[in-house]
Amino acid sequence: MNVGRRVDYAVRALSYLAGQPDGTIVSRSDIEKNQDVPSFYLSKIMKDLVAGGLVESHIGSKGGFTLAKKATSITIKDIYETVERPLVLMECLEQGASYCSFCTVCKQKSIWEEAQSVLANFLAGVTIADIADRQGMKGRMLKTPMQRVG
């Protein structure tokens, strides 16, 4: 039960984008360097974020990525589900009886269901803007002054 690097890197990338002057196109390698993400690794993650409608890509020379929405409307839950999978705490909540034959009479199930809601609600209440606001990472500290998007 922990959040993997894909989500971590996706949050870094998105909050980095959010911290750029409006409309700035940022390349994958730029993000990787500034946010300490392994080379090339972001290519798969950004693909998912594009497919999920969270960022827009710009192919070709001088290409790169920009946010596809306001930073205030991209939640951590969105990001998690876009780059990983639906937020599900216990497999039975997704698979039902094919996970466990006692599913219909199981009391444990509702506990996990509630726990999942509690967590999902929290993560749906936090946006990239909240993170970018107090970003503080390397790039932000050394380079351009803070300038918000949205």
Place this chain on the structure above:
Amino acid sequence: MNVGRRVDYAVRALSYLAGQPDGTIVSRSDIEKNQDVPSFYLSKIMKDLVAGGLVESHIGSKGGFTLAKKATSITIKDIYETVERPLVLMECLEQGASYCSFCTVCKQKSIWEEAQSVLANFLAGVTIADIADRQGMKGRMLKTPMQRVG
């Protein structure tokens, strides 16, 4: 970010024990049969539960397991941490700078810290007794009438 079978099986085992008449010793294979847990698999899980002080073991013929505490004082969080690992949502919360060099200035971190608290608090508020009360699983429905421990 999901809860694995170890925790699922541990909760089944413990709530099964909680549903027995007070002081009843139940063998591993008995639990496995009644709670649909793969043969032998519980041997490792019960070992952890014994080591964690949640159950007591009785070696030898007619041996088996009993709860070591009242069902009302065994929480889901206890179980999770006993059979799996400390409840940590993001590795950086445990490993700090050895996970990520930006740790000291990272805003993302506090988000996961909060999310973790929210989840942990919820799981610490649910006990085995809550589950056993409305157990409903196979064994309970077919066999002895409900009788609570603690």
Place this chain on the structure above:
DNA sequence: GACATAGTAGACCTAACGAGTCTATATTTA
């Protein structure tokens, strides 16, 4: 139009982990 510079798509690798199975040993009851 040519070329450099991007993203796109996907193959590929490796180590670790989850889940499950089994066995030899120590311990206890009958």
Place this chain on the structure above:
DNA sequence: TAAATATAGACTCGTTAGGTCTACTATGTC
């Protein structure tokens, strides 16, 4: 003594996370 039980640990197998790389396509610029 014999049967039944937990204990400890080895073992397998498939999947996944994390990471790396390359061929291809699209686009801006000279």
